Amino acid sequence: MQQSVFARQGTRLALPISIVLILLVGALLSDKFLTLRNLTNVLINMSIVGIIVVGMTFVFVTRGLADLSVPATVAVGGLLVLGLQSSLGTLGAAVVGVLAAAIAGAVNGWLVGYAGLNPVITTLASGTIVLGIAQVFVGGVIVYGDDPQAQDFLTGRVFGVVPVIVLIFIAVVAMGHLLLSRTVLGRWSYAVGSNPFATQASAVPVRRVRAIVFLLTGTLAGFSGVLLGVTLQTARPGIGMGYEFDAITAVVVGGVSLLGGSGTVLRAIGGLLFVQLLTNIMVLQGVPTEPQGIVKGVLIAGAVAIDVALRRRGGRE
Amino acid sequence: MTETAVLRMTGISKSFPGIRALSAVDFDVEAGEVHAVVGENGAGKSTLMKVLAGVYQPDDGTIELDGVAVRLSDPIEARRRGIGMVYQELNLVPDLTVAENILLGSTPSRFGLVDRRALREQARAVLDELDARIHTDDLVGSLTVSQQQIVEIAKVYAARPRIVVLDEPTSSLSEHETQSLFRIIGRMTEAGLAVIYISHRLREVLDISQRVTVLRDGRLVDTRPTSGITAAEMIRLMVGRDLTEVFPKREVEIGEVALSVTGLSRAGEFDDISLTVRSGEILGLAGLVGAGRTEVARAIFGLDNRDAGLIEIDGTVVNIRGPRDAVRAGIAYVPEDRKRDGIVPQLSIKDNISLAVLDRVSAAGWIRPNAERTLARQKADELTVTPPAITPRVDTLSGGNQQKVVFAKWLAAGPRVLILDEPTRGVDVGAKADIHTIIGELAARGTAIVLISSELPEVLAVSDRILVLHDGRISAELPRGASEQEVMHAATGEFVS
Numbered sequence: 047m048q049q050s051v052f053a054r055q056g057t058r059l060a061l062p063i064s065i066v067l068i069l070l071v072g073a074l075l076s077d078k079f080l081t082l083r084n085l086t087n088v089l090i091n092m093s094i095v096g097i098i099v100v101g102m103t104f105v106f107v108t109r110g111l112a113d114l115s116v117p118a119t120v121a122v123g124g125l126l127v128l129g130l131q132s133s134l135g136t137l138g139a140a141v142v143g144v145l146a147a148a149i150a151g152a153v154n155g156w157l158v159g160y161a162g163l164n165p166v167i168t169t170l171a172s173g174t175i176v177l178g179i180a181q182v183f184v185g186g187v188i189v190y191g192d193d194p195q196a197q198d199f200l201t202g203r204v205f206g207v208v209p210v211i212v213l214i215f216i217a218v219v220a221m222g223h224l225l226l227s228r229t230v231l232g233r234w235s236y237a238v239g240s241n242p243f244a245t246q247a248s249a250v251p252v253r254r255v256r257a258i259v260f261l262l263t264g265t266l267a268g269f270s271g272v273l274l275g276v277t278l279q280t281a282r283p284g285i286g287m288g289y290e291f292d293a294i295t296a297v298v299v300g301g302v303s304l305l306g307g308s309g310t311v312l313r314a315i316g317g318l319l320f321v322q323l324l325t326n327i328m329v330l331q332g333v334p335t336e337p338q339g340i341v342k343g344v345l346i347a348g349a350v351a352i353d354v355a356l357r358r359r360g361g362r363e
Numbered sequence: 364m365t366e367t368a369v370l371r372m373t374g375i376s377k378s379f380p381g382i383r384a385l386s387a388v389d390f391d392v393e394a395g396e397v398h399a400v401v402g403e404n405g406a407g408k409s410t411l412m413k414v415l416a417g418v419y420q421p422d423d424g425t426i427e428l429d430g431v432a433v434r435l436s437d438p439i440e441a442r443r444r445g446i447g448m449v450y451q452e453l454n455l456v457p458d459l460t461v462a463e464n465i466l467l468g469s470t471p472s473r474f475g476l477v478d479r480r481a482l483r484e485q486a487r488a489v490l491d492e493l494d495a496r497i498h499t500d501d502l503v504g505s506l507t508v509s510q511q512q513i514v515e516i517a518k519v520y521a522a523r524p525r526i527v528v529l530d531e532p533t534s535s536l537s538e539h540e541t542q543s544l545f546r547i548i549g550r551m552t553e554a555g556l557a558v559i560y561i562s563h564r565l566r567e568v569l570d571i572s573q574r575v576t577v578l579r580d581g582r583l584v585d586t587r588p589t590s591g592i593t594a595a596e597m598i599r600l601m602v603g604r605d606l607t608e609v610f611p612k613r614e615v616e617i618g619e620v621a622l623s624v625t626g627l628s629r630a631g632e633f634d635d636i637s638l639t640v641r642s643g644e645i646l647g648l649a650g651l652v653g654a655g656r657t658e659v660a661r662a663i664f665g666l667d668n669r670d671a672g673l674i675e676i677d678g679t680v681v682n683i684r685g686p687r688d689a690v691r692a693g694i695a696y697v698p699e700d701r702k703r704d705g706i707v708p709q710l711s712i713k714d715n716i717s718l719a720v721l722d723r724v725s726a727a728g729w730i731r732p733n734a735e736r737t738l739a740r741q742k743a744d745e746l747t748v749t750p751p752a753i754t755p756r757v758d759t760l761s762g763g764n765q766q767k768v769v770f771a772k773w774l775a776a777g778p779r780v781l782i783l784d785e786p787t788r789g790v791d792v793g794a795k796a797d798i799h800t801i802i803g804e805l806a807a808r809g810t811a812i813v814l815i816s817s818e819l820p821e822v823l824a825v826s827d828r829i830l831v832l833h834d835g836r837i838s839a840e841l842p843r844g845a846s847e848q849e850v851m852h853a854a855t856g857e858f859v860s
Contacts, residue, residue: 228729228730229725229728229729229730230721230722230725230728230729230730231728233710233714233718233721233730234721236707236709236710236714237707237710237714237718239709240707240708240709240710241703241706241707241708241709243703243704244703244704244705244706244707245707245718246666246685246686247664247666247686247696247698247704247705248686248707248718248719248772249686249687249689249690249691249719250687250718250719251687307707307708307709307710308709
């Protein structure tokens with residue numbers, strides 16, 4: 047008992063300690079690392095994928111495995127906001143982009159929650175379909191935006207320091223965190239992920255909860271795609287590729303269990319921060335892209351192994 | 364008993380935390396003999412057989428095979444030494460053929476490929492030896508349950524065991540199918556096998572066995588030749604368990620009918636169940652394992668679908684399609700399988716208690732922390748959950764306290780009808796007393812209670828009225844003050860008293 051309490055505290059503190067350590071390592075390796083300019087860049091890079099991480103955390107907590115349709119829903123948001131910009135205005139086009147992604151998320155949710163299909167296969171399939179539709183819509187080429195004011199707004203800085211896009215990211219994280227930790231839906235999410243049978247027997251609408259988290263992830267990925275499109279003022283169907291992997295990496299490194307029932311939005315964002323800082327250090331040190339990928343892969347495998355080991359030790363009998 | 368015993372177990376004892384499952388049990392079986400083992404639920408039959416199968420290691424006692432002491436360290440070792448187990452739940456692969464299933468562990472092969480001809484021939488030989496008329500090429504999934512059972516027996520028999528244990532082999536068989544099973548058992552004993560036969564059906568025990576061993580509370584009551592015993596006598600030996608820590612029942616005024624169930628049926632599980640429970644009344648639901656008690660409870664609560672049947676609460680028909688409907692109608696269910704259906708392990712005590720009634724402690728979807736804490740603390744205190752803190756994870760608690768948390772969850776819902784399925788199973792004596800007290804208090808407050816328990820003394824002491832289930836049907840309704848013997852007669856389908 048004593049020991050397990052100690053072990054639990056140890057795992058709780060592991061992530062913050064790691065973040066502090068990596069900050070120290072970065073500062074030692076490069077004098078460009080601990081500058082306001084560099085760290086702000088890290089935050090800007092985090093913002094787009096960070097919004098997706100919030101949704102992916104919900105998927106993990108409910109034991110929904112993962113949403114692999116993220117690249118498609120990001121692309122839908124990015125393509126629609128730029129493609130419809132001229133006819134609807136940027137704001138109107140953004141709303142349509144997010145809604146379209148939300149519809150894709152709702153379909154995922156229905157298939158996983160109500161039809162009981164495997165989430166990985168379902169989102170892989172739906173992602174391919176949605177991406178195909180998006181490609182048909184834009185004709186497979188790059189879409190360019192024509193609203194530099196919107197771009198300037200997102201990349202502009204409040205009080206000359208914090209970029210607007212980072213503020214949006216922080217707001218989404220705050221809302222996601224409150225949703226998971228303070229609301230009935232959040233509590234239900236933990237319960238569904240921990241023991242769906244007992245949760246159903248406790249009069250919780252298990253299927254609805256499972257569906258909602260995919261709707262949420264689709265919506266957030268679509269929103270993320272809209273921000274990405276507006277920031278770049280250019281979008282192609284492959285724009286969202288790799289975001290699902292980065293989001294999963296962050297969530298797993300943040301110690302949110304693939305087996306459901308535990309983890310928080312803030313820890314997942316902590317995992318994202320750690321990965322982003324690590325990547326940033328590698329970039330500053332001139333490490334080529336390929337080894338960076340290897341490091342990320344090892345990080346995921348290691349985090350999952352630790353999760354399984356902790357579960358096994360924590361489990362009784 | 365004799366020199367020819369194939370198996371001799373002497374002084375076998377086995378304890379689990381808080382329970383002494385077997386106390387110095389002696390048991391032996393001879394070649395060519397069918398030795399039946401009978402006893403109430405929890406008498407120790409399964410534990411004894413699991414010791415024999417190498418699943419459990421005994422705390423004390425010796426096991427001899429052919430006069431040589433052995434240690435059955437695991438199920439593989441037990442199988443290697445010639446012990447074949449046919450469990451109630453069949454271990455077959457439905458998508459493979461009969462022949463493939465029979466020879467699953469020892470599939471004949473040539474050059475690393477399955478030798479289909481040898482496979483078919485060997486399986487045919489086994490089936491012929493047992494005089495079983497089943498095609499070797501049929502898919503097991505397409506067979507009837509009784510045919511599947513024969514395949515299971517053939518699979519065990521193909522490994523050439525010395526001893527075969529049949530655990531409740533007839534629970535899903537018709538009269539006719541039982542006869543063909545008996546023919547197969549006859550073939551096995553003729554071939555010199557020793558057969559251990561576990562059954563609740565006393566008439567079958569009388570028909571098929573040469574000796575019968577009666578267990579009660581993990582102790583050996585007696586081993587006798589079957590020719591010198593009657594069903595009524597067996598029942599007399601089975602009952603009379605120690606009355607442990609059952610609280611005296613409170614006298615409560617019984618009111619109007621709260622729950623009424625009419626013609627409840629679910630294919631293969633239970634048929635035409637009708638019952639009523641009044642406000643303040645405790646209705647005991649007795650019966651042997653597999654009689655359908657839990658299945659009835661799950662169907663009333665909406666965890667399983669029902670094929671037919673009407674459920675009324677306070678005279679109003681309610682349409683229950685799931686637990687949400689049931690809870691809304693005022694029904695609560697403390698499940699038999701606490702780990703699966705009761706607790707949510709990673710959540711705290713507080714979160715478990717409030718789970719079913721979050722809407723009552725929240726506003727517009729936001730949980731009100733103070734309201735939730737107050738509710739959880741109040742219910743946890745009412746049930747004297749230990750520790751008194753409500754923040755620890757529920758899976759850090761003892762079994763008894765986990766059960767109290769499940770109770771607290773449903774107390775928080777304030778149900779009209781509370782169904783309790785084995786509410787004191789696996790809980791320590793202290794928690795058991797607390798749970799009995801709370802059951803009495805709930806009845807006094809006017810809750811209608813359905814109590815399912817495999818512990819007859821508990822059902823008899825706590826209930827106002829007892830329904831006995833046998834093979835998915837109600838076989839008797841007994842008043843308060845009925846004897847254990849009367850209940851067992853109805854539960855075993857032996858109405859000979």
